[in-house]
Amino acid sequence: MHMESSFRCIIWYQYMYKPYPRKHEALHKLTQCLISSSLRSYSQDARERILAENYSLTDTHWKNGRESIMLLIKNGKLLTMTGRNYEKGSVLIKDGKIVKVGEFDPGDEQAMEVIDAEGCWVLPGLVEAHCHIGINEEKKGFEGNDCNESTNPVTPWLRALDAVNPMDSAFHNALSSGITSVMVGPGSANVVGGQFVFMKTHGRCMDKMVVLEPAAMKIAFGENPKTTYEGISKMPSTRMAIASLLREELFNARAYQVRKKRAVESGEDFEPDYRMECWLPVLNREIPLKAHVHRADDILTAIRIAREFDLKMTLDHCTEGHLIAEEIAESGFPAIVGPSVASRNKIEVQHMDFKTPGILHKAGVKVAITSDHPVSRIQYLPIYAGFAAKEGLGQEEALKAITINAAEICNVADRIGSLEEGKDADIAIFNGNPMETFTTVLYTIIDGKVVYQKENLNA
Numbered sequence: 001m002h003m004e005s006s007f008r009c010i011i012w013y014q015y016m017y018k019p020y021p022r023k024h025e026a027l028h029k030l031t032q033c034l035i036s037s038s039l040r041s042y043s044q045d046a047r048e049r050i051l052a053e054n055y056s057l058t059d060t061h062w063k064n065g066r067e068s069i070m071l072l073i074k075n076g077k078l079l080t081m082t083g084r085n086y087e088k089g090s091v092l093i094k095d096g097k098i099v100k101v102g103e104f105d106p107g108d109e110q111a112m113e114v115i116d117a118e119g120c121w122v123l124p125g126l127v128e129a130h131c132h133i134g135i136n137e138e139k140k141g142f143e144g145n146d147c148n149e150s151t152n153p154v155t156p157w158l159r160a161l162d163a164v165n166p167m168d169s170a171f172h173n174a175l176s177s178g179i180t181s182v183m184v185g186p187g188s189a190n191v192v193g194g195q196f197v198f199m200k201t202h203g204r205c206m207d208k209m210v211v212l213e214p215a216a217m218k219i220a221f222g223e224n225p226k227t228t229y230e231g232i233s234k235m236p237s238t239r240m241a242i243a244s245l246l247r248e249e250l251f252n253a254r255a256y257q258v259r260k261k262r263a264v265e266s267g268e269d270f271e272p273d274y275r276m277e278c279w280l281p282v283l284n285r286e287i288p289l290k291a292h293v294h295r296a297d298d299i300l301t302a303i304r305i306a307r308e309f310d311l312k313m314t315l316d317h318c319t320e321g322h323l324i325a326e327e328i329a330e331s332g333f334p335a336i337v338g339p340s341v342a343s344r345n346k347i348e349v350q351h352m353d354f355k356t357p358g359i360l361h362k363a364g365v366k367v368a369i370t371s372d373h374p375v376s377r378i379q380y381l382p383i384y385a386g387f388a389a390k391e392g393l394g395q396e397e398a399l400k401a402i403t404i405n406a407a408e409i410c411n412v413a414d415r416i417g418s419l420e421e422g423k424d425a426d427i428a429i430f431n432g433n434p435m436e437t438f439t440t441v442l443y444t445i446i447d448g449k450v451v452y453q454k455e456n457l458n459a
Contacts, residue, residue: 069112069113070092070093070094070099070111070112070113071092071093071094071112071113071114071115071425071445071448072090072091072092072093072106072109072112072113072114072115073090073091073093073114073115073117073122073427073429074090074106074114074115074116074117075088075090075116075117075118076088076089076090076091076117076118076120076121076122076429077089077117077119077120077121077122078090078091078101078102078122078419079121079122079123079399079419080101080124080418080419080420081123081124081399081400081403081404081417081418081419082404082418082419082420086102086103088103089101089102089103089122090102090103090104090106091122091419091425091427092104092106093425093427093445093448094448095448096424096425096447096448096449097422097423097424097425097448098419098420098421098422098423098424098425099421100421101419101420101421115429115443115450117429119431120429120430120431120432120442121429121430121431121432121433121434122419122427122428122429122430123178123399123403123419123427123428123429123430123434124403124404124416124417124418124419124423124426124427124428125178125179125180125181125403125416125426125427125428125444125445125446126177126178126179126180126381126382126402126403126428126434127179127180127181127182127368127402127403127406127407127410127416127417128174128179128181128182128183128370128371128373128378128381128402128406129183129314129336129368129369129370129406129409129410130183130185130290130316130317130336130338130368130370130372131182131183131184131370131371131372131373131378132147132184132185132186132187132372132373132374133164133168133170133171133174133182133184133201133373133374133378134163134164134165134166134168134170134171134184135147135160135163135164135165135184135185135186136187136374137165137168137169137170138168138169138170138374144165144168146163147163147186147187148186148187148188148189148190148193148228149186149189149190149193149194150189150190150228152190153190153191153192153225153228153229153234153235153236153245154190154191154192154245154249155186155190155192155193155194156192156194156195156217156249156253156275156278156279157194157195157274157275157278158186158193158194158195159194159195159197159213159214160184160185160186160194160195160196160197161195161197161206161210161213164184164197164199164206166203166204166205166206166209167204170373170374170377170378170379171201171202172452173377173378173379174201174378174379175201175202175444175451175452176379176441176444176452176454177378177379177380177381177382177441178382178428178429178430178434178441178444179201179378179379179381179428179444180200180201180202180416180426180427180428180444180445180446181198181199181200181201181211181407181412181416181426182198182199182201182378183196183197183198183215183216183410184196184197184198184199185197185215185216185218185290186218187218187220187224188218188220188224188225188292189220189224189225189228190218190220190225190228191219191220191225191236191242191245191246191249192217192218192219192220192245192246192249193218193219193220194217194218195213195214195215195216195217195218195278196214196215196216196217196218196290197210197212197213197214197215198210198211198212198213198215198410198411198412199211199213200426200446200447201446202446202451211412211415211416212410212411212412214278214281214287215287215410215411215412216287216288216289216290216314216410217278217279217281217282217287217288217289217290218290218292219246219289219290219291219292219302220242220291220292221239221242221243221291221292221293221295221298221301221302222239222242222292222293222294222295222298222348223294223346223347223348224292225242226238226239226242239297239298239301243301243305246305247305247308249279250279250305250309250311252276253276253279253280253282253283254283254309256273256276256279257279257280257283260272260280282311282312283309283311285310285311285312287312287411288311288312288313288314288411289302289306289311289312289313289314290313290314290316291306291313291314291315291316292316292317293315293316293317293318293319294317294318294319294320294346294348294349295319295320295348296320296321296323296324298348299315299318299320299321299324299328300324300327302315303315303327303328303331303333306331306333307331313333314333314334314335314336314409315328315333315334315335315336316335316336316370317336317337317338317339317370317372318335318336318337318356318360319337319348319349319351319352319356320348320351321335321337321356321359321360321365322351322353322355322356322359322360323351325359325360325362325363325365326363328360328363328365329360329363329364329365333365334365334366334367334368334405334408334409335357335360335365335366335367335368336367336368336369336370336406336409337356337357337360337367337368337369337370337388338369338370338371338372338376338384339370339371339372339375339376339384340352340353340354340356340384340387340388341354341376341380341384341387342372342375342376353391354384354387354388354390354391355391355392356388357369357388357391357392357393357397357398357401358388358391358392358393358394358397359392361393361397362392366405366408366409367393367397367401367405368401368402368405368406368409369381369384369385369388369398369401369402369406371384381402382402382434382435382439383435383437385398385399385401385402385434385435386398386433386435386436386437388401389435395433395435398435399434399435403417403418404417404418405417424446424447425445425446425447425448426445426446426447427443427444427445428441428443428444428445429441429442429443429444429445430442440454441454442454442457
């Protein structure tokens with residue numbers, strides 16, 4: 001074989017059959033040394049030409065590392081969340097995106113990384129639509145709790161992005177349960193708590209984990225704002241005051257929006273107000289209000305105010321939603337129900353029940369299910385969905401409540417929530433029905449990379 005051709009074969013073999021990122025740099029150096037030393041008898045021009053051709057052939061693969069290699073999941077029971085499932089289907093992934101789903105011939109599997117999902121359930125990565133992971137860390141007390149700025153009842157300018165700690169151990173719990181993305185934000189001590197962020201569950205740098213930011217504006221009704229400020233003799237101590245403070249803030253924000261628009265149209269100078277700018281995505285219906293509501297009357301107050309200002313909104317917790325299901329359906333607002341497994345430790349959650357999601361769904365409300373971590377633990381999100389399925393939601397809708405419905409409610413369904421071509425390759429592989437207690441997550445994949453793999457897969 002000609003020397004030039006033989007080196008091409010060596011390099012191509014190393015790339016195709018030993019695709020391990022940690023070896024790329026060493027392989028690159030080894031190949032460089034081999035070629036350089038073996039071409040000493042060649043002229044300078046010939047050496048430069050051969051080196052240039054071989055490096056151009058392989059350089060992009062070394063630069064991109066594992067991401068440039070296709071990943072094939074085959075033989076799995078695919079639940080795509082699009083209405084079409086496959087008993088023995090495949091998913092092909094390249095550059096972090098899903099490129100093919102269904103029953104197809106993938107071609108030369110030796111050129112791919114392959115996961116044989118025979119006997120397994122393959123789903124889109126699970127989605128937690130409301131939680132406080134990383135912003136209210138486990139076992140850290142005051143030092144790890146950045147969830148509520150309980151010094152001012154109206155703080156819309158605060159951003160969860162600046163407080164989430166990706167090192168929170170709960171992120172590993174989420175990954176080990178197949179949860180690949182979460183909606184994270186402030187708690188419910190304030191009438192207006194601040195801005196949520198929607199993010200992936202794997203990484204160390206928040207800026208690289210973000211999918212959507214800001215993703216929603218937190219507002220809260222009922223006992224939490226009342227009890228937070230009643231003890232320090234400060235508004236609000238009644239439900240009247242909660243609604244009034246929210247209306248006043250929205251009234252001022254809308255006035256600010258009008259002034260800014262007029263100034264821009266007329267070419268006048270306008271000084272932006274940092275504490276008002278954060279309301280513009282809400283008023284422009286780009287992101288929703290995220291309303292903490294438990295009691296039926298609080299749910300209806302939230303609906304009333306959102307209608308007054310023509311805003312988008314999600315009804316989070318929605319504990320007594322089953323008592324006013326028709327009114328919620330009429331409003332058109334979706335519900336994120338839970339944590340239904342938590343204690344009934346407040347008066348406003350006395351009617352908490354896993355029947356709520358099923359009743360709301362049957363009334364025509366789009367439903368997601370939440371753990372509200374750390375109120376209940378995030379890793380049991382699929383089990384909570386199983387309880388809701390048992391109590392009337394049904395298996396298909398329960399799975400949608402922690403995948404595509406959650407993604408649609410969080411305004412990120414263009415990227416996640418279902419197994420479809422072009423979407424992020426966020427996938428969870430289970431050894432059975434994820435809503436059953438004995439089921440185990442075998443693989444969790446985010447952006448086409450295996451970020452969790454069960455030890456002793458054959459055990």
